[in-house]
Amino acid sequence: MRIIQLILSVILVFYPHKASALATNYYATICPNLENLVRGAVQQKMAQSPVTAPATLRLFFHDCFVNGCDASVMIINPSGDDEWGHPDDFTLKLDGFDTVLQAKAAVDADPQCTNMVSCADILALAARDSVFLSGGPYWPVELGRYDGKVSTRNSVVLPHPDYNLDKLNQMFSIFGLDQTDMIALSGGHTFGVASCAFINNRLYPTTDPTLNPQFANQLRFTCPAILNPNNFVFLDATTFAAFDNAYYQNLQNGMGLLESDQILYTDPRSQGTVNLFASNQGAFFQAFIDAMTKLGRIGVKSALDGEIRQKCQFPN
Incomplete structure (x- = not known):
């Protein structure tokens, strides 16, 4: 238990719970057709693979719980020292990544939206649409995240399947x-x-x-x-x-x-x-x-510490 407390204390220091200036209408004038573009891409991918929806939702959770909701989970480092190289992330299905990449391509194909929407926001919308299109609830997604620039294997600390209630509560409480x-x-x-x-x-x-x-x-x-x-x-x-x-x-x-x-x-x-x-x-x-x-507000980056990636797999 002390080891877990120490790990979570380190997480809190380096990746504090931070709600930036998010808004559901953030892209109203920047990319007014954003939600339709993302939902169309999610629908298309779901028709191709039955694990698309859960894989995309899980990808969002794994992203937010590590470096905050900044799409850092999607970064590929040439050295292999990235989040996806960690055993806890290596089990993520490629369908989730591909959903975001297809949605990113659809968004950037709109001249008004090209390189104007973060991968982090596309992931957040795709996660919501994956739930909604599977029979779950719909909700307005807060937007305005910037993408992270760093992804490291050692930063990955996630709940494990053998956790008891105390361990689960302790880890989740760190993030509010x-x-x-x-x-x-x-x-x-x-x-x-x-x-x-x-x-x-x-x-x-x-x-x-x-x-x-x-x-x-x-x-x-x-x-x-x-x-x-x-x-x-x-x-x-x-x-x-x-x-x-x-x-x-x-x-x-x-x-x-x-x-x-x-x-x-x-x-x-x-x-x-x-x-x-x-x-x-x-x-x-x-x-x-x-x-x-609440999950979507964790560790949100701004223009000061983030960017809008042109390619979700690589920092600019």
Whole structure:
């Protein structure tokens, strides 16, 4: 626990919670067709790949939680010392990156918008549209972020699948997110996939007692004891392609895929919120909107410490 506290203290010093001057109408005169351009690109990419939406949402979370919402997660360093080189980011699906790149190309193809919109803002809009186009809520996205110029592997510190409630709350609180925000953002696991590597310890050599026995048997069929790194399972076994509240209903039935998912129900301190979201999808959607808005304000860069990248993969 002391090690985690030390790591989070370092994060707070170098990447403080900072809400810059964001506004939902930031591009009203700069690039008035921005939202339509991004949404069109997201729709096109979703038609090509079923993991586009969850991959894009996860990319936004991984970006904001490291250097702030500055699209630094997309930077490629020739040396390989970048965020994506970290094991916690190496699992990110390329579909999320490609969604942003396609949206960036669509935006820059509009003469009024060329090199006027940050990759960070495009990512924020694409994450929202990925949720909305999957059946989730719509919300006005605050815009006006600048892109970061630096990406390093050592800067990546993210929640792990084996975290308990205290560790989850401690990490999220550093960024101004409370327990309800954390539980709502965990609801992003209502779609998408995870590698068997993240759950094999719950199946072998003995079964995690918090796992539904029938669900555990299903998981063993896909994830044998001899690990195949190419095998994956759906984070939501019931409605894996839809953004809904089934994730919380699964937790009630012992069908949370990751330890950090199921702990939200087994720990009595968070169980009440899980029950609320499981029975009231509207309450979950509103809490998710609130949490995503707060998440999008983390470490926002301005023209003083950022730039608008011409190519999302490389600083100017």
